[in-house]
Each structure stands twice: as structure tokens, then as C-alpha cells.
Amino acid sequence: MWDILLQVAVAFVVGASVGYAFEAVVEALSRHFAGLWESLVIASQEIFGYLTEATKYCLALLAQFLDNNWSEIESYLRQEFGYRSEWLIGIFRDGLDVFIEIVDPYQQHKDPVVISVTALDNKQQAEVQLPTVQNPVVTTLIL
Numbered sequence: 576m577w578d579i580l581l582q583v584a585v586a587f588v589v590g591a592s593v594g595y596a597f598e599a600v601v602e603a604l605s606r607h608f609a610g611l612w613e614s615l616v617i618a619s620q621e622i623f624g625y626l627t628e629a630t631k632y633c634l635a636l637l638a639q640f641l642d643n644n645w646s647e648i649e650s651y652l653r654q655e656f657g658y659r660s661e662w663l664i665g666i667f668r669d670g671l672d673v674f675i676e677i678v679d680p681y682q683q684h685k686d687p688v689v690i691s692v693t694a695l696d697n698k699q700q701a702e703v704q705l706p707t708v709q710n711p712v713v714t715t716l717i718l
Contacts, residue, residue, distance in 0.1 A: 607717070
């Protein structure tokens with residue numbers, strides 16, 4: 576389906592009994608990725624109207640994943656697209672799988688980079704609101 580599919584194993588520990596601590600995750604993010612999280616929340620609220628705490632936590636973990644791995648991801652993106660300080664970031668799910676899609680806003684005719692981040696379990700599937708590939712949450716990451 577996509578030319579590039581990177582499989583990345585990331586453990587998402589979502590515990591409803593403990594509560595969602597997305598605030599702590601967001602506070603630890605760098606400025607750019609904290610802004611990305613905020614934009615993802617706003618874009619998700621436009622789609623769903625109301626967001627569960629589980630969704631905010633999931634989006635915080637996705638922003639954290641990008642923040643922690645950006646140097647490797649950016650290196651790959653530079654090889655594919657050249658230097659950019661702006662990227663379109665899409666988040667969607669396909670069944671239980673969660674994906675991050677990265678697109679060069681100036682070369683949208685090129686295939687996006689798609690990263691398979693994790694699979695949700697049945698409980699998370701019921702609690703986390705993420706759109707499908709037909710209508711992903713999309714925002715801009717400006718570095």
C-alpha cells in the first residue's frame with residue numbers, strides 16, 4: 576500500500592485504573608513537539624468534538640516517540656526529500672494498528688513516509704479515538 580513502511584516497536588502502556596498522565600508526557604516534550612501535540616489535539620477535537628483522556632495520552636505518546644526519534648527520522652527524510660523545516664504529520668489507525676504519516680508539504684506528489692508505531696489492544700481500541708486512513712488527523716510540524 577505504501578512504498579515505505581517502517582516497523583517500529585513502541586510500547587504503549589495505557590492504564591485506565593492508574594489514570595492517564597498525558598500532562599507529564601507533554602511537559603517533557605521539546606517545544607516543537609509539545610506544539611505538535613497541541614495541534615494534534617485541536618485537529619482531533621475538530622473531527623470528534625470531544626476527546627477522551629486515553630486519546631490525549633496516546634497523542635502525547637506519539638509526539639514523544641517523534642521527539643525521541645526525530646534525529647533518525649529527519650536523517651531519513653532528508654535523504655528522500657532534502658532539507659525541510661516544515662512537515663505535514665498525519666496520525667491514523669487501521670484496525671488495531673496506529674500509523675504516523677510524514678509528508679513534505681512542497682512535494683505532496685511523492686509517497687509519504689509511513690511509520691507503524693504500535694497496535695492497540697481491545698481495551699485501548701474502545702478508549703482511543705483515532706481516525707482512519709481516509710480522514711487522518713493532520714497538522715504541521717515546524718522546526
